[in-house]
Each structure stands twice: as C-alpha cells, then as structure tokens.
Amino acid sequence: MAEDSLADQLNVPEWLNEQFVTDVLRSHEKEPDLRVTKLDFTPGSAKGDNYASVIIRARVEYITQKGFFSKSLIIKTVLEMFAGSALFKTEIGMYRKVLPEFARILRENNDTSRLYAECIYYSLEPSQVMIFEDLGEMDYAMVRDRVLTHGEICGAYSKLAKFHALSMKIINERPEFVKEFKDGICLVDIPYMSSGMGPFKDFLGRIPELDRYKTHFEKIEVHFIDRLRDIMKEYQTNPQPGYYVLCHGDYHTRNIMVKHNKESGGFEDCMLLDYQGCYVAPLAFDLMYSIYMLMNREQRIGELETLLNYYFSVLRETLRKIGYQGKLPDPPAFWKEMYRLKDYEFLFLSTYLPMSVGLSLETATNEETDDKLQDFIEECKSILARFERSGYFENL
Template structure:
C-alpha cells in the first residue's frame, strides 16, 4: 500500500509532542526529519481505512546501534492511537529509510538503486511468491508484511515483529544447526517460488541485476577489496602464512572481476532471485520461551536482490552467519538439506524447466565457490566486528586512514582470525586464491 498521495500534507504537521500528562510523553530520537506524528497518523488512517483515527502518543527510537547495519536507517515506532469507534490500540512498527542527509552514502549506493528495488520487491514480488506457496497449500510465513511503501521518502513501514516475539539473533555467536536449517528451509521456498514466478511471468525477475557485484558499478570496491587487503595484512603477520599472503596480494587486481563472475548468469545453471544479503542481521527469530530453542524465522531486507545462482545466498549465509564448526564442517550437508526442499517445491509448483540432480546442483555451486572464499575473507570480518568507534558506512566505503584503521581492527577479532587460519589453507588448495582461476 503506497502512502505517496499523503506526502503533500505532511509538511504542515507539527513534530511529535506530548498529548496528555497521564500517558508517556511522545519522544523522537535520531529519526528522519519527515517522520512526524502527523506522518504516522496519516499512514495509520490509510492502512486501517479510518480517517478519524488519531494518535494519542508515540515514541520513536533507533532500532539498531552503531555498527549493526550499513544499508539504511531503521527506526522503531511505538504508538497508541484511538479508532473512530472509540477503541484504543497500541501499535508497534519499524520504519526503514535511506541515509537522510548523508550525501556520500547516497552517492555511493545510487548505482545499486537499492531502495527503489526493495520497495518494488515488497510491493510487486513478495506477495506473488506468497500466493504461489498458498497455491500448493503452504501457509508458512517467510517475509514481513508491509504496511506502507513511501516512494518520495524511500521508506517502508512494517509491523514490528518484535512485538510478536521475533528478535534479531546474536550476530557475534553464529547460528546453530536447528536455526540454520529453518533459514535454509525458507530460503529454499523463496528461491523456488522466484524461479516459478520468473517462468510464468515472462522473465519478469531478470532485470534485478545489481547485486553486491555487478557489471554496472564498482562503487563497493573500497569495502570488498579494502577488507581483503586488511585480511592480507593480518595474514602476512603470521609465521607460516607468508606464501599465502603473497598469493592474496596477487589476487587484488582481479578481485572485483572474480566477484562479478559469481553474479553473471551461467548457461545451463538453474537461476533464482537471490536475497543477496542473507545473514544474521537480516533474519528475525522467534524462540520458545521455555526451552530457548528457535521456533520460526522471518527473512527481512531485500535491498540487494539479484537474479542469479542460488550460490549467492547459500555461500553468503553459510560463510557469514553460522557457528564456526558448521561454517567449517557442515556446508555440504546443509546444501543437501536446502536442495531437498528447493527441488520439492519446484516440482509441486510444476516448474517447467530442468531441475538439476543433487550432484549436478553441487557441480553448479562449485563453479561459484570463490564467493564462499570472498565471504569468509572479506565479509565475515564486517559481520562479526566488535569495533564501534569507526563502525559506519563511510569507514567501509572510504580509503582514508580512518577507514584503514577500521578495516584492520576487524581482523583483530579472534573468531575472524580463526576463520582465516583454518579456511585459507582449504581455499588455497582449491585454487581460489589464484589470480588465474
């Protein structure tokens, strides 16, 4: 549901303020300037089809701390409002918006068109994928429901799933086997429905071709190559890794090209709409209150969707978000688990193209294996970073001394060092550190 028709009225609305002394004072902290009480009131009126709805009080706070997210601004909203029939209701919402006022971040991300594409995905694609699952009697919720899409402000408004018991898992700990399998089950259904949707609607998803690596821009090179160079500096300090560090140095000029090849379409391979950024911070988990075991997962954040190999999501997720032992030892088994659900969903939806065998699927993924090495070497350090002083988008995307200091600090983390120490010999033996691969 779009709220763009309401934007012209928002400028005349006062900023959020207290309404009555017997309710919590309305508060706004570090939120976009346009996010006013009037904006929220008009959005809720539209969503609930109730033009007499009025907000009683509202609190607005940042949803994530510094260093927790680099792809936009997330704002948590709690509002009490009264409906036209006199009933009072408490609502919990998440507002996701672009980097307001940050010209560098906006210019860097502009070629990726992430905000417009994500809004398109929530409005036009995810509802169709949900309908496909319902077609085969599968009612499992995979995505968050969207309350509003605001094109002028590049914003999305969702129900805050935290109010239903969904929370973000600990990005520093890594996901256990049970939780990883839930994510992979939903990933498999998401991928399968996208393949069927693209087939049924005349290749409608193939225009989504601007993932992290693409043939249009290299604006993220300072982050990916810069992190790889920081990893190389760290590895060069370890006795016995001198030859490995030299190989890594020789890989720098080819690094972005190798990444682009992962996202290129490979003839004969099965393709899907990959989430593109599927890691710990982009899944919300509901845990059992008594046992603490994970019960359910919702996948969020579709800014970097890309039509391409399932390897994009599989390698990104498995090499960024799992407990170390799973990261190191269980990937083949996890891929087989994913594939069983993926292929079954394709068959139930009567997918008309060739479904590979499990062995063929492994072979297809192996051709994209550099992406596993990339995530372990250049992305894992960002995701497990504990350095907060310089942890922001600019530190990732710039090449000045502050940015270099931040990237170097990412590799002082013991778990990041362990990943490099144990997996670099494996990647080297597979030829994934060779410039001529």
C-alpha cells in the first residue's frame, strides 16, 4: 500500500474510540473487567478495494484477569453515500444467521471448509459497523499486481460451489429462511454499466474481423437491460425452471483472500469476503460475473469450460454430501442455465471488459497499434466465437 494514500483512507469516525473497542472486547471475550491499554488504527485495505465501505485495521493491546493480550481486528463501516442502502443489513443478516447455519451443515457432514471470517460484533444502530477477525494474522492475503493462478481460481470456485450447494439445500427445504435476501446489486442500474452496448456495437462495425457480429448486438441492445432486471427479480416474481441459489453478488478478486504454505509456497485455502450483495437468483449470475472478475484473458480463452466444470463437480459432490433432496443438476442442464443467462455475459463483454483494461471503444479501430486494443480484439474474436458455438445468437 502506498504511503501517500494512508492519510486519504484513514478517516476514523468519532464513535470508534477506546471505549467502543473496550465494550466490544468485553462482550466478545466475556471479560467484564477487560481494559484496553493500547489502540492503533491503520487502513485495513488498499485504496479502491471497497466500493461502499471504509475498512480500518485496529491493533489492540488489552489486559484481563487472565493476563496481557493483543489482537488485530478489521472494522468495516459504511460510506456516507451508502448509509441508506440495504448493504449492511444484508451482510449482517448473512453473518447473523445464514453463514452460521451453512457452517453447521458442513460440520454435520464432516466438511471442515470455512466460508467466512469470524465476525465478533455487528450493529445497524446507532452506527452501521461490523468487526471481524483479521485474516492477515492467519496468513491470508489479497492478490495484488498479478492474476490468480489456476489453483487459486479452483479454490475460489470450490468455496463458491459449496456456498451455492448449501443455499440450494436451504431453498429446497426452508425457502423462508432466505426470503429476506432479495435486494442484489443490479449492475445495469449503475450508469457506466448501462451505457456500453452502443459503443461496443459500433466498435464491432469498425473491425472487419468482428463486423459480422454487429447485427446480433443491434438486436441484443433493444431489450437486454430490461431482461436483466427481470431475471434478477424472477425468483420473487416469476420463478423459472433452473437452479436458484443465494448468490454472493460480487464475486471478484478483491473479495477473496488466499493462503499459501509458508514452506512450499503452494496454495492452501481461500476465504470469501464481503457478503453485502447476497440475493436469491440463478446460480449463473455469480458464474457469469466470475468469468470476467476472477479469470484473466488467457483463462477465459483457454480454461473457461475446465474451470466451470470444476465448479460444477464440487457443486454436485457437495449436494450429495449434505443430503440435498432435490434433483441433482446434470451437465446439460447446467450449461442450459448458463445459456439462459447469456444477457449477463453480453453486458460484461460489451461494457465491463473494455473498461477494465482502460479502453474507450467510441473511436477505437484495428488500425491502431495499442497492445491493449489488439489484445481486446483478439479476445473478442475468441469470446464471440464461443457465443456462436453455444447458440447465444439464436432467437434474439
């Protein structure tokens, strides 16, 4: 983390003081006489990592009747502009009842996987705040300045598959348990995410190798935003045959932390973070999102089916293990569900992908020598050919 960014990030609210931390630790440790002797705050994440929250790391030294102790805590508070949103209510609901229930089911079936960091305190009033164990103290780390390895992505998909399988069991047996989780992050309601299809369509028309796809996107452009909004709400309003899960809603590289063996350097585990966007929706939502938010260019081109099939294998294995009573999904039905959610992938290809590599498509042509543009054109060729093979352009 750059030193010149520390002052910009560290804006500790007045209520977050020694007395507040003392009260939290007294309750958590069940030590009414606990006394904090030292408290230091530093930024808990890098600038730009969090969209709706402020993350602060608190290093605490304290004394109880049992002796002297120290620990590091991660404190998550809401940005003022999001104070009226449901984000913290959703995440607290996940940590209060859903994630502990998922953990219970895994334990009962001899699965020791951890899906979340321990939350030692949460509150909506008078301040929206959550306090977690510091995963950094357990050798978990964010992946920065590089892409995820194959092993790390498989680890992330394994955790997501288990999360999805557990929610499928709950939805099948006790749907009211997750009824409150209905307000996901609708990407097309974010202005920059709803305005990319036109420039992308015109860009295709300027690239000879891609021009034949332009007419498809002229048709897609007309109704795909409305279709995406409808699909996000369909579980509540118009359920369809398919696989509904509790989606994570924001499954990208910055929302996982990975752990490697100290001696060998080999991948050991990953931990899911940030359950603020959870909602019941088709499982393909998280997977479409992850294709563009977890995978890199080479993985999207060369390993996509391998990685998604790995996710699916863990999903089926976990459903069997935890005693899922519904019909197990099979591979054809899984890929049919991905096809049904194709509008979501149209959104990511047309809007997020060029933005993520810093491209403006409004004037770009293949006569330019910019490496980013040429790489984007080559990736479009591969992705659009896959869309065609998968029947994405049929019955538009």
